[in-house]
Amino acid sequence: MNLAADISIAWPEIFVAVTAMLLLIFGVFQGNQSARLISWLTVGVMFIAAVLVLSSHSGRTVAFNDLFVVDAFANFAKVLLLLGAALTLILAMPFNAREGIPQFEFPVLVLFAVLGMMMMVSANDLISLYLGIELQSLSLYVLAAIRRDALRSAEAGLKYFVLGALSSGILLYGMSLVYGFAGSTGFDNLAAVFAAGDHDGAPIGVIVGLVFIIAGLAFKVSAVPFHMWTPDVYEGAPTPITAFFAVAPKIAAMALFVRVMLEPFGDLFEQWQQVIWFISLASMTLGAFAAINQTNIKRLMAYSSIGHMGFVLVGLAAGNETGAQGVLLYLTVYLFMNVGTFACILAMRRQGRMVEDIDQLAGLSRTSPKMALALAIFMFSMAGIPPLAGFFGKYYVFLAAIQAELYTLAVVGLLASVVSAFYYLRIVKLMYFDEPLDAFDQPVGKEISTIVIGTSAVTALFILVLWPVLGSAAIAAATLFAV
Amino acid sequence: MIIQALAFYLFALTAIAAGVMVISARNPVHSVLFLILAFFNSAGLFVLIGAEFIAMILVIVYVGAVAVLFLFVVMMLDINFSELREGFLQYLPIGALVGIILAAELILIFGSWVISPEAAQSIAAPSAAPSELTNTHALGRLIYTQYVYLFQAAGLVLLIAMIGAIVLTLRTRPSVRRQRIAEQVSRPVEDVIEVKDVPTGSGI
Numbered sequence: 169m170n171l172a173a174d175i176s177i178a179w180p181e182i183f184v185a186v187t188a189m190l191l192l193i194f195g196v197f198q199g200n201q202s203a204r205l206i207s208w209l210t211v212g213v214m215f216i217a218a219v220l221v222l223s224s225h226s227g228r229t230v231a232f233n234d235l236f237v238v239d240a241f242a243n244f245a246k247v248l249l250l251l252g253a254a255l256t257l258i259l260a261m262p263f264n265a266r267e268g269i270p271q272f273e274f275p276v277l278v279l280f281a282v283l284g285m286m287m288m289v290s291a292n293d294l295i296s297l298y299l300g301i302e303l304q305s306l307s308l309y310v311l312a313a314i315r316r317d318a319l320r321s322a323e324a325g326l327k328y329f330v331l332g333a334l335s336s337g338i339l340l341y342g343m344s345l346v347y348g349f350a351g352s353t354g355f356d357n358l359a360a361v362f363a364a365g366d367h368d369g370a371p372i373g374v375i376v377g378l379v380f381i382i383a384g385l386a387f388k389v390s391a392v393p394f395h396m397w398t399p400d401v402y403e404g405a406p407t408p409i410t411a412f413f414a415v416a417p418k419i420a421a422m423a424l425f426v427r428v429m430l431e432p433f434g435d436l437f438e439q440w441q442q443v444i445w446f447i448s449l450a451s452m453t454l455g456a457f458a459a460i461n462q463t464n465i466k467r468l469m470a471y472s473s474i475g476h477m478g479f480v481l482v483g484l485a486a487g488n489e490t491g492a493q494g495v496l497l498y499l500t501v502y503l504f505m506n507v508g509t510f511a512c513i514l515a516m517r518r519q520g521r522m523v524e525d526i527d528q529l530a531g532l533s534r535t536s537p538k539m540a541l542a543l544a545i546f547m548f549s550m551a552g553i554p555p556l557a558g559f560f561g562k563y564y565v566f567l568a569a570i571q572a573e574l575y576t577l578a579v580v581g582l583l584a585s586v587v588s589a590f591y592y593l594r595i596v597k598l599m600y601f602d603e604p605l606d607a608f609d610q611p612v613g614k615e616i617s618t619i620v621i622g623t624s625a626v627t628a629l630f631i632l633v634l635w636p637v638l639g640s641a642a643i644a645a646a647t648l649f650a651v
Numbered sequence: 652m653i654i655q656a657l658a659f660y661l662f663a664l665t666a667i668a669a670g671v672m673v674i675s676a677r678n679p680v681h682s683v684l685f686l687i688l689a690f691f692n693s694a695g696l697f698v699l700i701g702a703e704f705i706a707m708i709l710v711i712v713y714v715g716a717v718a719v720l721f722l723f724v725v726m727m728l729d730i731n732f733s734e735l736r737e738g739f740l741q742y743l744p745i746g747a748l749v750g751i752i753l754a755a756e757l758i759l760i761f762g763s764w765v766i767s768p769e770a771a772q773s774i775a776a777p778s779a780a781p782s783e784l785t786n787t788h789a790l791g792r793l794i795y796t797q798y799v800y801l802f803q804a805a806g807l808v809l810l811i812a813m814i815g816a817i818v819l820t821l822r823t824r825p826s827v828r829r830q831r832i833a834e835q836v837s838r839p840v841e842d843v844i845e846v847k848d849v850p851t852g853s854g855i
Contacts, residue, residue: 232800
C-alpha cells in the first residue's frame with residue numbers, strides 16, 4: 169500500500185496532528201492572550217476531526233504496514249473521546265480565565281492528548297499502542313501540573329508522572345515478553361500465532377507478558393489494584409482537567425483494553441478472563457465502599473470512576489459480542505453523566521472561590537433548583553435508577569455477564585451498585601432535605617449552563633437515543649469478532 | 652584476524668577498567684571522565700562487530716550529550732560526594748551477595764538457553780542482507796518506510812516533552828534586562844555620549 173492511501177486512512181489523526189502544531193506556532197507568536205481563541209479553535213478542530221471520523225468508510229482497513237487500523241470500533245471510540253474532550257475544554261475556558269491558568273499551551277496539550285488517544289484506539293501493533301499511550305500520558309502529566317505554583321497541582325502531576333512511568337515500564341516489559349515468545353508485535357500476527365497454537369496453553373512467557381500488559385492497561389483505566397493514583401490526582405489537578413481525566417482518557421484506554429484483549433489475545437481468553445474477572449470485581453467493590461467516607465466531591469468522583477470502570481470491565485470479562493457492545497454503551501453513558509456532574513462541580517463557587525466539600529451542596533434545591541435537579545439526575549443515573557441513562561449501561565454489561573455465565577460477577581456487581589447508590593443518594597438527600605447554606609455564585613456562565621442542560625437532557629431521555637447508540641455499538645463490537 | 656582480536660581485548664579491558672574507575676574514583680569529575688572513556692571503548696567494540704551506526708550514536712548521544720550533562724551537574728551542584736560514599740564498606744557485603752546471586756542466575760539462564768526452532772522462522776527478515784548495505788542505510792530504509800508512522804509518533808512524543816518542560820519551568824521575569832542587540836547598535840551617538848566641557852581644576 170502506498171503512502172497516499174495510508175494518509176487517507178489516517179486522515180483524522182493527521183489533521184489533528186498538523187493543526188495542533190499550527191496552533192502551537194500561532195500561540196507562540198501571539199502569546200497567552202490568544203489562549204481563549206486557541207481554545208475555541210481547538211474545539212473546532214475536534215469537531216471537524218469527529219466529522220472526518222464519521223465520514224470515513226466503516227469497513228476495517230489497515231495502514232502503515234499494519235501498524236494502524238480503522239474500523240467501526242475505533243471510530244465509535246474516537247467520536248466519544250473527541251466529544252468528551254471538546255465538552256471538557258469548553259468547560260475549562262471560563263475556569264482558566266478566572267483561576268489564573270493563562271497558558272495557551274493548555275488547549276494545545278489537550279489536543280495532543282486527544283491525538284494520542286485516537287492513536288491508541290487505532291493501534292494495531294504493540295509499538296503503536298505504546299507510542300499512543302505515551303503521547304497521551306505525557307500530555308496529561310503536564311496538564312495535571314499546569315498550575316505549577318499550586319502545591320497540590322504540582323503534587324498531582326508528579327505523582328501521576330512517577331506512577332505512570334512505572335506502569336509504562338510494566339507494560340513495556342510485558343510487551344517485550346510477548347514479542348520474545350510469540351515473535352511479533354503486530355496484532356494480526358499475534359492473533360494468527362495464538363490461533364494456530366495448541367490449546368493446552370500458550371507458552372508461559374506469553375502468559376506472563378499478557379499479565380504484565382493487563383497490569384499496565386489496568387493502571388491507565390485506574391482499575392483496582394492499580395487505582396492508587398486516581399483520588400490524589402483527581403483532587404490535586406485543576407477541576408476542568410479532572411473532568412477531562414475522568415472522561416476522554418478513560419474511554420480511550422478502555423477501548424484499547426477491549427481491543428487488545430479481544431483481537432490479538434482473543435484465543436487466550438481462558439487465560440485472561442480470570443484476571444479481568446478479578447480486577448473488575450475488586451474495582452466495583454472498592455469503588456462502592458471507599459467512596460462512602462469521602463467528603464471532597466472530586467475524590468468521591470474518583471472512587472465513583474473506579475467503580476464505573478469495574479462495571480465496564482464486567483462487559484470485557486464476558487468476552488462476547490454483547491459484552492463489547494455493553495462496554496461501548498456504558499462508555500457513552502459514562503461520558504454524559506461525568507461531563508454533566510463535573511460541569512455542576514465547576515458551578516460550585518461561593519464568593520468567587522471554588523468549594524469542593526460535599527456538605528456545601530446542602531439545600532441546593534432551594535437556592536438553585538435547576539442545578540439541584542440536574543445534579544440529582546446525574547446522581548440517580550450513576551446509581552443506575554431505571555429510566556435514566558446509567559441503568560442501560562449497567563443492564564447491558566450485566567446481560568453479557570449472565571450470557572457468559574459469570575453469575576458471581578453479576579451478583580457482586582449488583583450488590584456494589586446498591587452500596588454505591590448510598591453515596592449518590594446522600595448527595596440528593598443533602599440537596600433536597602437539608603438546611604440551605606448561602607447560594608452559590610450566580611450566574612454560572614453560558615458554557616456551564618448549556619453543557620449542564622445538554623448532558624442532563626441526554627442522561628434523562630437516553631431511552632430516546634438508546635436504539636441508535638445500541639445499533640452502532642453493535643456494529644462496532646462486531647468488527648472485533650469478525651477478524 | 653589477530654589485529655581484530657588484539658583490538659577487541661584492548662577495547663574490552665579498557666572499558667572494564669574505566670568502568671571500575673567510574674565507581675572507585677574519589678573525584679566525581681574524574682568519574683565522569685572515566686565514564687566517557689568507557690563509552691568510547693564500547694563504541695570501539697560496536698565497530699568491531701560491524702554495528703558502526705550504534706557506535707557513532709553512542710559517541711554522539713552518550714559522550715556528546717549525556718556525559719557532558721553529568722559533568723555539568725556534578726560541577727554545578729554542591730554535593731559532597733565523599734559524604735554520600737560513607738557507609739560504602741558497610742553495605743559492601745550485602746551488595747556483593749546480591750551481585751553474586753544475580754550473576755549466578757544469569758549463568759544458569761544462559762547455560763540452559765535454547766532458542767526454539769520455530770522462533771527462527773517467525774522473525775521477520777528486517778531488510779536486505781547486512782553485507783549489501785551499511786547499517787545507516789538499512790535503518791533509514793526501515794524507519795522512513797515501514798515504520799514511518801512510529802517514527803513520526805515518536806517525534807510527537809518528544810515535542811510534547813519539550814512543550815511540557817517549557818510550560819512547567821519557563822518563568823518570565825519582568826525585572827531581567829535583556830540584550831537587544833539591534834536596538835543597542837542602532838542607537839545614535841548623540842543619545843549615548845555627551846561631551847562635557849569640564850573646567851580645569853573642578854569636577855562636573
